Amino acid sequence: MSSRLLIGRPSDAELGQQLLGTTWRPGGPGWRFAFLITGGLTLLLISLITYTIGTGIGVWGNMIPVAWAFGIINFVFWIGIGHAGTFISAILYLFEQGWRTSINRLAEAMTLFAVLQAVLFPVLHLGRPWFAYWLFPYPSQMEVWPQVKSALPWDAAAVTTYFTVSLLFWYLGLIPDLASLRDHAPTRRRRFIYGLFALGWNGKATTWRHYRAGYLLLAGLATPLVLSVHSVVSSDFAIGLTPGWHSTIFPPYFVAGAIFSGFAMVLTLIIPVRAVFKLHNVITEKHLENCAKLTLVTGLIVAYGYILEWFLAWYSGEPAELYQAWVARPTGPGLVMFYLSMICNVLVPQLFWWKTARTKVWLLWPLSLLINVGMWSERFMIIVQSLEREYLPSMWRGYLPTWVDLGILLGTFGFFTFLFLLFLRFVPIISLAEMRDMKHEIVHGEARHG
Amino acid sequence: MADRMLAEFEDEDAIIAAIRRLRIQGFDRLEVYMPFPSHEVEEAIVEATSGHRSRLPLAIFLFGIGGAGTAYFLQWLLVGLLYPLDVGGRPPHFPLAFVIITFEMGVLAASFCAFFGTLILGRLVRLTDDVQGTPGFESVTRDGFWLEVSARGALDSPERTRQALTDAGARRVEIPGVPS
Numbered sequence: 001m002s003s004r005l006l007i008g009r010p011s012d013a014e015l016g017q018q019l020l021g022t023t024w025r026p027g028g029p030g031w032r033f034a035f036l037i038t039g040g041l042t043l044l045l046i047s048l049i050t051y052t053i054g055t056g057i058g059v060w061g062n063m064i065p066v067a068w069a070f071g072i073i074n075f076v077f078w079i080g081i082g083h084a085g086t087f088i089s090a091i092l093y094l095f096e097q098g099w100r101t102s103i104n105r106l107a108e109a110m111t112l113f114a115v116l117q118a119v120l121f122p123v124l125h126l127g128r129p130w131f132a133y134w135l136f137p138y139p140s141q142m143e144v145w146p147q148v149k150s151a152l153p154w155d156a157a158a159v160t161t162y163f164t165v166s167l168l169f170w171y172l173g174l175i176p177d178l179a180s181l182r183d184h185a186p187t188r189r190r191r192f193i194y195g196l197f198a199l200g201w202n203g204k205a206t207t208w209r210h211y212r213a214g215y216l217l218l219a220g221l222a223t224p225l226v227l228s229v230h231s232v233v234s235s236d237f238a239i240g241l242t243p244g245w246h247s248t249i250f251p252p253y254f255v256a257g258a259i260f261s262g263f264a265m266v267l268t269l270i271i272p273v274r275a276v277f278k279l280h281n282v283i284t285e286k287h288l289e290n291c292a293k294l295t296l297v298t299g300l301i302v303a304y305g306y307i308l309e310w311f312l313a314w315y316s317g318e319p320a321e322l323y324q325a326w327v328a329r330p331t332g333p334g335l336v337m338f339y340l341s342m343i344c345n346v347l348v349p350q351l352f353w354w355k356t357a358r359t360k361v362w363l364l365w366p367l368s369l370l371i372n373v374g375m376w377s378e379r380f381m382i383i384v385q386s387l388e389r390e391y392l393p394s395m396w397r398g399y400l401p402t403w404v405d406l407g408i409l410l411g412t413f414g415f416f417t418f419l420f421l422l423f424l425r426f427v428p429i430i431s432l433a434e435m436r437d438m439k440h441e442i443v444h445g446e447a448r449h450g
Numbered sequence: 451m452a453d454r455m456l457a458e459f460e461d462e463d464a465i466i467a468a469i470r471r472l473r474i475q476g477f478d479r480l481e482v483y484m485p486f487p488s489h490e491v492e493e494a495i496v497e498a499t500s501g502h503r504s505r506l507p508l509a510i511f512l513f514g515i516g517g518a519g520t521a522y523f524l525q526w527l528l529v530g531l532l533y534p535l536d537v538g539g540r541p542p543h544f545p546l547a548f549v550i551i552t553f554e555m556g557v558l559a560a561s562f563c564a565f566f567g568t569l570i571l572g573r574l575v576r577l578t579d580d581v582q583g584t585p586g587f588e589s590v591t592r593d594g595f596w597l598e599v600s601a602r603g604a605l606d607s608p609e610r611t612r613q614a615l616t617d618a619g620a621r622r623v624e625i626p627g628v629p630s
Contacts, residue, residue: 013592
């Protein structure tokens with residue numbers, strides 16, 4: 001295990017003071033300003049959702065043939081963001097990657113909040129969201145059951161499972177730290193509230209034994225979800241006949257894209273958090289560099305997906321597919337989105353071959369933002385551009401979003417950041433119990449090797 | 451008359467040495483409380499008390515299989531039997547289309563079992579417990595390693611036990627709930 005994961009050798013008490021302290025040190029004016037802005041955007045989101053439900057889905061820019069537009073783009077985008085969190089917390093845990101320790105809590109919180117944004121969209125997109133419960137097999141007097149051969153109930157099952165498992169995993173990881181807060185937070189009220197959530201944790205060895213087994217298996221169970229959730233989402237497209245969708249490359253291509261965008265979002269969040277809370281000793285350059293490397297790897301898989309799409313379109317010999325891949329996307333009405341996604345998803349990550357781009361935050365942070373933009377554009381390209389140019393040329397239309405679409409997109413970014421700000425204030429950002437474990441392993445390792 | 455005694459130790463190595471020493475002296479009902487899951491301490495205590503591995507994984511497996519089986523059965527019942535709809539000429543009982551929900555529900559059931567199983571087997575979900583009021587015990591979530599010696603392990607003579615713990619290197623010895 002590398003000593004570059006932890007700078008200095010703080011004592012257990014110092015580490016606790018640093019990592020738990022983020023929950024009781026008052027937030028500065030910067031935090032309050034951000035909280036107000038994102039709170040305002042959350043209100044905007046709530047008002048626009050109310051407006052959409054009250055008036056009808058016609059206030060969105062959706063039309064025929066582009067019946068799936070911002071709603072589904074945002075859904076795919078936000079679900080994708082969540083994937084890196086689960087990748088870090090589950091897959092890297094199974095592979096015993098020590099560097100996940102100091103960023104897993106933050107990445108998991110990101111997953112939860114991103115999935116929360118994502119679930120809004122399929123529900124709103126139903127048009128009559130008050131019937132969303134029809135997706136679940138409740139004992140219905142009408143004796144009309146959900147049609148499980150359609151993709152919508154698959155999404156419902158995949159996304160609710162994903163959210164639930166992520167929440168359980170996150171909370172289980174939190175329990176020892178909540179107990180630390182119960183014992184060491186400064187005021188009685190805080191101790192009482194954290195004590196309720198700590199469920200009486202006392203660090204007994206027997207409890208740790210079951211806890212470790214449970215945590216490890218929950219990580220094992222979350223692992224196939226990283227691969228399955230976006231595969232299911234991609235099936236929504238791949239089982240349709242629309243040119244540009246009907247392709248077997250979709251599941252791996254979507255999963256790679258999801259992890260790619262998720263790592264970009266982890267970097268976008270972690271860099272300011274590290275600077276504001278002065279966590280440079282526990283979130284080191286090594287962590288940023290590893291995230292950047294994984295962004296590069298998954299970015300290359302995404303680029304391979306693009307190349308294969310063009311190849312398969314040509315190889316199929318199908319005129320509609322050929323037209324979609326080679327003419328409609330680069331020259332059609334949404335061409336800006338096509339070029340944005342090519343630049344941001346294929347060219348930008350290539351800069352990560354260069355060490356400075358992986359480790360210097362003034363460069364890494366803007367690059368991570370560009371990748372976020374690129375991945376949103378990619379979903380626009382896949383969804384909107386495919387629907388704009390289907391088989392019948394007489395049906396071809398160009399799509400434009402309405403102000404409600406744009407407002408809801410902005411609102412979800414606000415709501416996401418709002419939840420994230422609350423997380424930063426009330427929960428330890430870094431898992432203290434795991435950091436102590438890792439620190440002891442590092443110290444022991446150093447002692448053994450002199 | 452106290453039925454157990456708690457002693458705080460400096461670090462992992464101190465408590466491991468103490469566990470081995472006390473075991474030789476005939477104290478066999480030992481329990482450790484620690485701030486992070488130290489493998490070495492865990493091994494020492496399992497060795498000393500012949501504790502067993504967690505059986506949670508088996509329960510999780512059974513729940514996962516049960517959840518997946520139930521989901522498959524439910525899908526067959528709903529769209530294969532009760533409400534068969536012809537969608538694109540697919541047969542009413544169409545295993546391929548049932549795979550996703552079967553898998554997801556299996557994972558969901560197994561995860562619920564992992565989470566609640568950990569809480570139940572770890573005796574969590576309670577507001578507090580009898581060791582928590584012990585003076586100084588809050589160090590267990592900071593840097594203290596606590597060793598508990600209970601009844602059958604020769605507490606008939608508390609003074610002897612206290613002496614044994616002190617000799618084993620404890621930096622403080624407490625009786626749960628009673629300030630020393």
